[in-house]
Amino acid sequence: MNRQETRPSGRSARQTLAAALLLAAYVAITALPVLLAWGQGFPARPWPDELSSALAMTSLMVLAVEFALSGRFRGASSPVGIDAVMRMHQLIARPALVYLLVHPMMYTLPLAVQPWDDTRAATLALTPAATVTGMAAWVLMALLVPAAIFRDRIPYRYETWRLAHALGAAALMALAIHHALDAGRYSGAAPLGWMWWLAAALCALALVHVWVLRPWAMSRKPYLVTRLERIAPRTWTLALRAEGHPGCAFRAGQFAWIKAGSAWRFGDHPFSIASAPAQRPEIEFLIKEAGDFTGSLPDSVPPGSRVFLDAPYGHFTLEGRDGEGIMLIAGGVGFAPVLSLLRELAARGERRPVILVFGNRIAEQIVFERELRDIAAKIDLRTHFVLGEPPAGWTGISGQLDPDTLRPLLPARPEGWLYFVCGPTPMIDAVEHALDRAGVPLAQIVAERFRYDSGSPGRRERRMLAAFAAVAAANLAVALAFALRS
Ligand SMILES: Cc1cc2nc3c(=O)[nH]c(=O)nc-3n(C[C@H](O)[C@H](O)[C@H](O)COP(=O)(O)OP(=O)(O)OC[C@H]3O[C@@H](n4cnc5c(N)ncnc54)[C@H](O)[C@@H]3O)c2cc1C
Structure with a gap:
């Protein structure tokens, strides 16, 4: 940046x-x-x-x-x-x-x-x-x-x-x-x-x-499904190409509401864009099976079919924020907007240090490992994988993304850094708690919750309640x- x-x-x-x-x-x-x-x-x-x-x-x-x-x-x-x-x-x-x-x-x-x-x-x-x-x-x-x-x-x-x-x-x-x-x-x-x-x-x-x-x-700006691929247990990448238009102008880390089949049908779903703006007119998503729509992607968004986007939304973005370094903390499919940010940082030739902490339950859920290595060759990126259920011989970090796991991974001067956190609500709460204890101001933490009904007792929720x-x-x-x- x-x-x-x-x-x-x-x-x-x-x-x-x-x-x-x-x-x-x-x-x-x-x-x-x-x-x-x-x-x-x-x-x-x-x-x-x-x-x-x-x-x-x-x-x-x-x-x-x-x-x-x-x-x-x-x-x-x-x-x-x-x-x-x-x-x-x-x-x-x-x-x-x-x-x-x-x-x-x-x-x-x-x-x-x-x-x-x-x-x-x-x-x-x-x-x-x-x-x-x-x-x-x-x-x-x-x-x-x-x-x-x-x-x-x-x-x-x-x-x-x-x-x-x-x-x-x-x-x-x-x-x-x-x-x-x-x-x-x-x-x-x-x-x-x-x-x-x-x-x-x-x-x-x-x-x-x-x-x-x-x-x-939306109906005037269709997208073609170019790829739908299962890349990990219950996790898919969905790639789209804008048809007859340049694609929506989004910022890395934003999300889109997706409608499959027709722009006029009721019901759309929000998904973070995992690609970087520079990859337009191609746009990519990382989707975890959670229910009816995400559980039947091969039926609802098969390659060759059309989808429609209402986008961009969200403020999980780099623009207008500053810090001595950038720490990205992702849990599970919360990696989607973090991947977009990483791709953008690599495209910009970011000079500041970047730390990625990527938590999952099992090793098979770690995705885009090769691309992470490629990005690390371009920018100052340090990656830590954390597994809740590590396999025998695992050399990475074991446990949950909680304050104890996170503390040793934080930079030397945590309060001067910028933090992007995305994942399950309990994980975001635990991370915000850990950063709070490390003296990081709330304004330096950007969190994205995939479910709106947080209701969790973090600092942000207390502010909302006040x-x-x-x-x-x-x-x-x-x-x-x-x-x-x-
Ligand atoms: C800003 C944002 C970004 C997201 N990005 C991603 C992403 O990149 N990858 C990913 O896999 N998932 C993402 N999600 C979550 C994703 O939208 C839901 O998992 C998906 O809509 C579930 O649809 P379904 O029909 O498969 O499941 P359903 O059967 O409809 O629901 C499964 C569960 O998800 C909840 N849910 C469904 N839709 C929504 C919604 N619109 N808002 C809140 N809760 C909902 C339901 O209450 C239910 O508990 C994101 C959500 C938000 C709000």
């Missing part, structure tokens, strides 16, 4: 600022309905009724933001990473669920229509249609969020859950917005009513973007201030 091109802590400062701005924008957007309702100047009702309305309005706005976050919009995800965005998506759904569930139970006013009560200060006026949409939205919300939280325990395919989640969320938004416009004391009046119409239009646009515009764009607690507290404070305003 050309050191002149990089700024030492510029990227981490930018990331922190971007995260703070995104959180501030989130608080402002989700507080907006309550603030608009406040500005309408209606006489206050008993505080439980006002709190109930405020929580429902906040919850509906949170749902609209959830919709936007799930649309894979690069502007929202690239500054902080898609895993952080998806973790926030999971976390903020929980208070929204509670707000919506308690909403109908908190009202104290009677359900009656009294013509003289034109500001609805003494009654709740519900039409039959608003009753039905409100109840349906309540039930859907009660199903959707727990089904997502306990997804792994539900005996359905991941794709079935994802389709049900997407359709359920779209139906929930439509039902809840109808209910708000028809039954809401505040939402039924301007300017809040206009804001809900705008939110509905933006959600509809997001749907058109995800279901029509993006597949259409950010989430701050925005949830801000939402609640605004709702309470509104309820107690008189």
Whole structure:
């Protein structure tokens, strides 16, 4: 990497600022309905009724933001990473669920229509249609969020859950917005009513973007499967060639969502790109069998077939980061983006020292050994293989990628280096813990989790939870201030 091109802590400062701005924008957007309702100047009702309305309005706005976050919009995800965005998506759904569930139970006013009560200060006026949409939205919300939280325990395919989640969320938004416009004391009046119409239009646009515009764009840039090869137990390389276009312009370490067969079908899968940008229009992936799609690659992506990519995504990249040296720590198929980085470093003629620690269970899972030797001939690369179940006569390191194994492999001045970590979540947690203990600042560690639902108690997760607690507290404070305003 050309050191002149990089700024030492510029990227981490930018990331922190971007995260703070995104959180501030989130608080402002989700507080907006309550603030608009406040500005309408209606006489206050008993505080439980006002709190109930405020929580429902906040919850509906949170749902609209959830919709936007799930649309894979690069502007929202690239500054902080898609895993952080998806973790926030999971976390903020929980208070929204509670707000919506308690909403109908908190009202104290009677359900009656009294013509003289034109500001609805003494009654709740519900039409039959608003009753039905409100109840349906309540039930859907009660199903959707727990089904997502306990997804792994539900005996359905991941794709079935994802389709049900997407359709359920779209139906929930439509039902809840109808209910708000028809039954809401505040939402039924301007300017809040206009804001809900705008939110509905933006959600509809997001749907058109995800279901029509993006597949259409993908369909115009097909890729041909040129090679599918099993290179280790349950591990494959998939090579593609861009057909009639130069291929997507990605940075080493990024990932792509892959759709097999048709760009219009539902269901795609994220895979890290294992090749370097210089290898375009050829693009390579390293895939481990994990379930339905990855377990039947010869059927779903046979050589000669077409696939479609939504790419590039991810921030597991070298650009804008600096360090005295680079340590790459990979577990299993987490080697895929690390291989991309190594290939890129070799292509750039990297001058700084590079250490690779590659952990696997058994020796047969060590892949690309020859290429690693070729790369070591070009750059200052030291490679350590770690095996959980080493064969007899193994001369490498034995054990798990945990703090004890890692400590002797760290550079002499670990805090000045840059670290890229990818692999199973427990491995990433252990490595982050080890680096933490070695005094490495969090900003020097770039980790990629192949599963979003980390929930692990590392420093990053604690930061996510703190950010989430701050925005949830801000939402609640605004709702309470509104309820107690008189
Ligand atoms: C950013 C990123 C990069 C990845 N890179 C690679 C890679 O380079 N090589 C590789 O082998 N795997 C990678 N994965 C994991 C890969 O996407 C899943 O293993 C794959 O989608 C599983 O699909 P399946 O149909 O075979 O299994 P399924 O039967 O669909 O699922 C198997 C398990 O994987 C989980 N899962 C499936 N899809 C996803 C998803 N989109 N997000 C989170 N969890 C999911 C399911 O909950 C289930 O527990 C990556 C994941 C992410 C998020």
